[in-house]
Structure formats: C-alpha cells, structure tokens
Amino acid sequence: xxxxxxxxxxxxxxxxxxxxxxxxxxxxxxxxxxxxxxxxxxxxxxxxxxxxxxxxxxxxxxxxxxxxxxxxxxxxxxxxxxxxxxxxxxxxxxxxxxxxxxxxxxxxxxxxxxxxxxxxxxxxxxxxxxxxxxxxxxxxxxxxxxxxxxxxxxxxxxxxxxxxxxxxxxxxxxxxxxxxxxxxxxxxxxxxxxxxxxxxxxxxxxxxxxxxxxxxxxxxxxxxxxxxxxxxxxxxxxxxxxxxxxxxxxxxxxxxxxxxxxxxxxxxxxxxxxxxxxxxxxxxxxxxxxxxxxxxxxxxxxxxxxxxxxxxx
Numbered sequence: 001x002x003x004x005x006x007x008x009x010x011x012x013x014x015x016x017x018x019x020x021x022x023x024x025x026x027x028x029x030x031x032x033x034x035x036x037x038x039x040x041x042x043x044x045x046x047x048x049x050x051x052x053x054x055x056x057x058x059x060x061x062x063x064x065x066x067x068x069x070x071x072x073x074x075x076x077x078x079x080x081x082x083x084x085x086x087x088x089x090x091x092x093x094x095x096x097x098x099x100x101x102x103x104x105x106x107x108x109x110x111x112x113x114x115x116x117x118x119x120x121x122x123x124x125x126x127x128x129x130x131x132x133x134x135x136x137x138x139x140x141x142x143x144x145x146x147x148x149x150x151x152x153x154x155x156x157x158x159x160x161x162x163x164x165x166x167x168x169x170x171x172x173x174x175x176x177x178x179x180x181x182x183x184x185x186x187x188x189x190x191x192x193x194x195x196x197x198x199x200x201x202x203x204x205x206x207x208x209x210x211x212x213x214x215x216x217x218x219x220x221x222x223x224x225x226x227x228x229x230x231x232x233x234x235x236x237x238x239x240x241x242x243x244x245x246x247x248x249x250x251x252x253x254x255x256x257x258x259x260x261x262x263x264x265x266x267x268x269x270x271x272x273x274x275x276x277x278x279x280x281x282x283x284x285x286x287x288x289x290x291x292x293x294x295x296x297x298x299x300x301x302x303x304x305x306x307x308x309x310x311x312x313x
Contacts, residue, residue, distance in 0.1 A: 013038050016212050018243060020072045021064040025057060031072055031081070032064055033223070033244045034211070045211075047223050047244075049079035050311070052303040054222055069242055081223065081246070083310035088237065088247045095191050097230045098237055099247025101265055103305030108262045108291065109298035111305045112144045112281075113250060114270040115226065117183045118151035121272025123159035127281065132171050134285050134292055135299060141173040143301035145248075147226040150181030150213045152271065160217060175302045176214055177224040178245060180206040185229060195231040203236075207243050224248045224302065230267075248302065254280040265305070 019035035023046055033054075034045035042059035067075060076082045088099045103111050114127060135142045146163070153160060166172045184201070186194050193199060196206060211221040225245035227236070232247070240247055250267035252260040255277030260266045268277040291297035 013212060013215060016208060016215075018208075019044070020067045020069055020244070022067055022072075022075060023057065023064045024062055029076075030057075031076060031244070045221065047081065049076040049081035050307070052081055052084075052223055052307055054220055056220075069244075072244075080307045080310035084246045084306050085241055087310065089241060095231060095233060097249040097251075098227070098232050099225075099249045100306060100309075101249040101251045103263050103265060103300060103302075103309055108296055109300055110252070110260050110263070111265045111300045111302050113147060113177065113226070113248065113265060113267050113302065114144060115147040115179060115267065116149060116152045116156075116271050117179065117228065117269065117273065118149055118155075119271035119273050120155070123156060123162070124270045124272055124278050125159075125162070127268070127270050127278060128163070128166060128172060130282055130285055131299070132166075134289060138292055138295055139299055141167070141170050142299050143173045143175070143304075144299065145175040145177050145222075145224070145302040146270075147177040147179035147248075148210070148214070148219075149179045149183045149228075150210045151183065153213050153217055160219075164218065173301065174219075175222045175224065176219050177222055177226050177248060177302075178207060178210045178214075179226050180228050181209040181213070182206065183228040191229075191231050192233070195228040196236055197231060197233060203239050207240070207245070222303070246306070253277070254284070260284060263305075265302075 014037040016034065016036040019032060021032035023030045023032050023044065028048060030046040031049050032044045032046050036043050044057050045054060046057050047054045073082055084100060091098055131142045167174055180196060184198055214221045223244065223246055225240050226248050230249055237247060248265065250265045252258045252264040253267040255274050268281050288297040
C-alpha cells in the first residue's frame with residue numbers, strides 16, 4: 001500500500017473533495033469518503049465501515065452509488081464506524097476531550113496516540129526505538145496512531161521518511177490521524193476562542209488540506225480526527241463528523257499527570273515539545289516489560305480498539 005500511495009504522491013492530485021457513496025469491491029460494501037482526479041483518472045478514498053481501514057480505489061467497472069451523508073449513516077448504521085460516529089456525537093458537550101477516549105481491548109494494554117503538532121524540533125525518535133525494543137519479540141509490527149498536522153509535514157521530511165521506512169520494514173504500523181493543517185494556538189486566548197475555535201478558521205482547509213498533504217507525502221489518511229489541544233464545541237464536532245471523521249480524544253494525557261489504565265487511549269507528543277510526556281511513557285514501558293514478555297500488556301491498533309468497542313464482539 002505504501003508503494004501505491006507513494007506513486008500517487010508523485011503525480012498531481014486535482015479536485016480533491018468530499019464525496020459520499022456506496023462502492024462494492026471484492027464482495028464488500030465500502031463507503032466512499034473522497035473523490036479526486038490523478039493522472040487523468042478518477043480515484044476514490046474509501047473505508048471499510050466494519051474494520052475502519054482506508055484505501056484508494058480507482059474508478060472501475062463497479063459503479064459508485066452516490067449518497068448524502070444522512071443516507072451513508074443510515075446505510076451503514078449497524079457498523080462500528082457509524083456507531084463510533086454516534087458515540088462521538090453523544091459526547092460532544094465538553095469543551096475539551098470530546099469524542100472517543102477509551103477502547104475496550106480483550107487483554108490488558110493501551111492504544112498509543114502520538115501527536116505531531118507544528119514544531120521546529122526534531123521527532124522524538126526514542127519513542128519509536130523504545131517501542132520496537134520492548135515489543136520486538138511479542139508484537140511486530142507495533143501498532144500506534146500518529147496525529148499529524150500539515151505544517152509538521154512541511155518541515156520534517158526526513159522524520160517522515162524515517163517513520164515510513166519503519167512501516168515498510170515491518171517494525172511499526174501506523175494509523176495516520178488528521179490533526180488539522182495549521183494547529184493554531186494562542187497562549188492567552190480562552191479555550192472557547194482558541195485552537196480550531198479561533199474566529200475565522202477555515203475548517204475545510206484544516207481537514208481537507210491535511211488529507212491532501214498526507215496523500216502527497218505518500219501516507220494514507222484514516223477515518224480519525226484529533227482536535228488540536230483536544231478543544232472543540234458541539235458545532236465543531238458536527239462539522240468534523242460531516243467529513244466522515246471520528247473524533248479521538250484521550251483519557252491518559254501523560255504530561256498532564258493522567259494515568260494509563262487498561263484500555264486507555266494514551267496521548268503523548270512526539271514533536272520535541274513535551275519531554276515530560278515522553279519520559280513518562282518510557283518509564284511506563286520499562287515498568288511493564290515483564291507483562292509485555294508474558295503477553296499480558298499489549299499495544300492496540302486504534303482501528304481495532306474502536307471496532308471491538310462498537311462491533312459488539
């Protein structure tokens with residue numbers, strides 16, 4: 001898949017837009033989320049609503065049935081994808097940490113999310129090398145989610161290539177989470193007018209511009225979105241949901257002193273700006289080494305955690 005996407009990035013992508021539809025491929029009903037042109041051909045970004053995987057499919061012999069967003073939600077209402085959407089809508093009230101914040105894995109373990117907000121500092125590679133070292137005998141590739149911003153991608157080509165090579169070598173697997181393009185933040189503005197709630201924010205660019213940048217850099221957008229600062233309001237939540245994206249929060253932001261428990265969606269920053277959170281995570285890894293060896297403490301794929309939680313398994 002990386003090869004396919006890297007080829008995509010080498011050619012111009014035009015008319016990238018929201019487009020919902022039903023597409024049947026290999027006896028599976030898939031939900032079309034985006035439509036664009038590349039190399040003179042129509043392409044679709046689609047998701048499997050059962051497993052929450054995304055991929056690119058070219059327009060082919062199977063016709064796409066266009067849907068409104070309401071029709072799409074109704075068509076796939078029994079899937080983990082739509083149930084997660086509905087759960088995020090229900091939990092939309094808090095100004096901070098709305099969306100999915102906890103998974104329900106079968107064993108003891110966590111779902112790790114690493115935020116890559118704009119930063120002039122290099123990637124904290126020690127997070128990834130430590131993960132690979134601890135889990136090399138029990139879990140390879142090590143699953144994790146990276147919440148990535150467009151501006152981070154602009155200035156960290158080497159770091160991004162390093163991460164992509166770790167995926168290619170089978171050491172880690174990454175769910176790429178949309179974290180907005182600009183990730184603007186004011187140190188003085190109150191939360192209700194800060195981050196993406198800043199007046200004048202162009203949400204279409206913040207969402208779609210980031211996805212386009214991902215594709216151009218050879219990485220696959222997922223169906224997940226993380227609000228900068230975990231800050232949102234009901235109107236903003238509804239806006240993000242209307243792009244077919246599931247908001248993901250956290251119940252264990254380590255740098256804020258929150259504890260990682262079984263099933264936690266853990267948040268650390270890997271952009272060089274939060275050494276406390278990184279150190280806390282390294283300590284957590286060290287403290288769980290015996291449990292890891294006994295396969296009693298695992299890393300969980302964000303997609304599988306959500307599928308397990310809302311799939312009725």
